[in-house]
Amino acid sequence: MSLLDDPKAAFADLSRPEGWVLGVSVAFVLFLFVAMLTGALGPTYFLFLVGLAGMYALLSFGLNAQWGFTGLINFSVAAFFGIGAYGTALMTASGSPIAGGFSPLVGLAVALVVALALALLIGIPTLRLRADYLAIASLGLAEVVRLIVLNERWLTNGSAGLRGIPGFFDGWPVLSTFPEAMPGLRLEVIPGSPVILETAFWQASLNVLLVLAFAGAAYFVLRRAHRSPWGRVLRTIRSDEDLARALGKNTYSFKMQSFVLGSLIMALAGVFYAHLNLYVGPGDLDPITTFYAWVAVILGGSGSNRGALFGGIVIVTIREGTRFLNDVALPIDPAPLRLLLIGVVIVAVMRYRPQGVLPPQRELIWPSAVGGGGTPETPDSGVRERKGGGDDE
Amino acid sequence: MSEGALPKEDAVLRVDDLQKSFGGLAATDHATFAVERGTITGLIGPNGAGKSTLFNLISGFYEPDGGTVEVNGTDVTGMEPYQVAEHGLIRTFQTPRKLEGMTVREAMLVGPRKQPGESFLNLFTSPGAVDESESANLAEAERILEEFEIDHLATQPATDISGGQMKLVELARAMLAEPEVLLLDEPVAGVNPTLAKKLKTQIRRLNEQGTTFLLIEHDMEFVMDLADPIVVLDQGHVLTEGTPDEVRNDERVIEAYLGGGA
Numbered sequence: 019m020s021l022l023d024d025p026k027a028a029f030a031d032l033s034r035p036e037g038w039v040l041g042v043s044v045a046f047v048l049f050l051f052v053a054m055l056t057g058a059l060g061p062t063y064f065l066f067l068v069g070l071a072g073m074y075a076l077l078s079f080g081l082n083a084q085w086g087f088t089g090l091i092n093f094s095v096a097a098f099f100g101i102g103a104y105g106t107a108l109m110t111a112s113g114s115p116i117a118g119g120f121s122p123l124v125g126l127a128v129a130l131v132v133a134l135a136l137a138l139l140i141g142i143p144t145l146r147l148r149a150d151y152l153a154i155a156s157l158g159l160a161e162v163v164r165l166i167v168l169n170e171r172w173l174t175n176g177s178a179g180l181r182g183i184p185g186f187f188d189g190w191p192v193l194s195t196f197p198e199a200m201p202g203l204r205l206e207v208i209p210g211s212p213v214i215l216e217t218a219f220w221q222a223s224l225n226v227l228l229v230l231a232f233a234g235a236a237y238f239v240l241r242r243a244h245r246s247p248w249g250r251v252l253r254t255i256r257s258d259e260d261l262a263r264a265l266g267k268n269t270y271s272f273k274m275q276s277f278v279l280g281s282l283i284m285a286l287a288g289v290f291y292a293h294l295n296l297y298v299g300p301g302d303l304d305p306i307t308t309f310y311a312w313v314a315v316i317l318g319g320s321g322s323n324r325g326a327l328f329g330g331i332v333i334v335t336i337r338e339g340t341r342f343l344n345d346v347a348l349p350i351d352p353a354p355l356r357l358l359l360i361g362v363v364i365v366a367v368m369r370y371r372p373q374g375v376l377p378p379q380r381e382l383i384w385p386s387a388v389g390g391g392g393t394p395e396t397p398d399s400g401v402r403e404r405k406g407g408g409d410d411e
Numbered sequence: 412m413s414e415g416a417l418p419k420e421d422a423v424l425r426v427d428d429l430q431k432s433f434g435g436l437a438a439t440d441h442a443t444f445a446v447e448r449g450t451i452t453g454l455i456g457p458n459g460a461g462k463s464t465l466f467n468l469i470s471g472f473y474e475p476d477g478g479t480v481e482v483n484g485t486d487v488t489g490m491e492p493y494q495v496a497e498h499g500l501i502r503t504f505q506t507p508r509k510l511e512g513m514t515v516r517e518a519m520l521v522g523p524r525k526q527p528g529e530s531f532l533n534l535f536t537s538p539g540a541v542d543e544s545e546s547a548n549l550a551e552a553e554r555i556l557e558e559f560e561i562d563h564l565a566t567q568p569a570t571d572i573s574g575g576q577m578k579l580v581e582l583a584r585a586m587l588a589e590p591e592v593l594l595l596d597e598p599v600a601g602v603n604p605t606l607a608k609k610l611k612t613q614i615r616r617l618n619e620q621g622t623t624f625l626l627i628e629h630d631m632e633f634v635m636d637l638a639d640p641i642v643v644l645d646q647g648h649v650l651t652e653g654t655p656d657e658v659r660n661d662e663r664v665i666e667a668y669l670g671g672g673a
Contacts, residue, residue: 265588
């Protein structure tokens, strides 16, 4: 049911939590917009935040494809993120100790290939075993990758990190000169506090464009995969792998595909990050990234793509929003509160809504098969009311 | 006549000298028998006789220490469960497996083998073929649910139905995989008598339509009524095989069940 075809029905079709999330999101966007117009929030910084949110959304998409779909426990999100970031940085950065100076497109390709190789390397020995082995191995892998990046100076520049990474669109026709070519704009909505849009702003909007392209593509692929027979096998494996095997599914192959897909999406987040930050260092591989991605997926609702998107945005809001708490006079330093706040949120969600804020609700059958010749007498809205009703309590 | 020595011209499943031990315990001890095409073959035996182990060996979940398993004349010994399934042997489990977050018809759709939509690439390169097979499978799933008289459950969450209904759904789903031989592990354990009767009717009907069954069951009345022939397993080997009447009156079977042993 598309929003454009029948807006009223589309809204009526929302479950209560969906309505809540929609309402809060709209209010939040309005709030940010007002903050921007009044000059309280720099527009360039705002776009940077959108970029970060897109990056976390990508990480949670990737983890969702592994954990949410198939139940694979991957504790090396940070490693695949780091591989993506270092992969493109080593190819493109002027300060790269090995190659350097290539087009970011080459960087993207190399990052994905290396991430693929790493995913296969860790998947081949562990995916045949029980689920826990992947968890243990990936935990180790994350640390191994981080230590290699930190210590193999000839390859990665060690703790100094890599500088001089170009923007993703450098060297592209039109887009590479776009930020400079755009005129500086001065908007004065409220007298006395002008909003100035300059080169940095246009640069940041290019980054947003890039992350929207990455995240949009990932979302499109995952959404289609999730409601396909392919996704159904993955969900069967998550519930009961033996059942899938007994029904003739090559579960090892399916798990490998899911693992590789998720890892590539995580690497994509890393590629974006390198071209956003223009510097990568071993600190970017700290396990905290893995932790954030897990929180985002569990918060949003394991197995739900839009939940992963929501979770990613919430993480960035908490991470960056707490910075503004500095402006408010508090008796204690708010920075350490950030992790506490995330902890409180996750405990609250687990206590009151263990399935996450936006769990997958719709029956996942290839859409045209349900709508078309298959079963016209059972509209999918009826299904979801029944399911959604059970979820709400 | 012992060791499952009935003459079988057209065996869809042939188990020959199968062995498996766990530590010092021979759970399957040179078991030999065959399942003739078109029959409902019962597999009975006292607790610990090795029935479930035998199922796991046949369906590829365990690797045998020795002996062979043939499905449709193909040696499937040591193959992965999914490969055994590809040769036409499908099994169910003793405790119904729950598929969280799926509706009943969704859970049914896991059944069909070789769906085009199970290839990740096809989802993007040939969505038309995916759509076609998904529509056909969905229609088929609903038809089978109707035959099982549980079509009213189609859009219920698969985890919210009763244990007996789960058994029915499991059987219905297994049929979507179009098995040549279907192994049922205690199909009526924990099922109320009405549903058990329903299951019996369904199994008989499916058998008449050409599916061969091999079933483990503790409910003697159920299995004696439904299955012919019956294979009796004791301490990992085939004690005897025969019609329900023959088995019922066999001294050795009675002794095995009463725990004679001495």
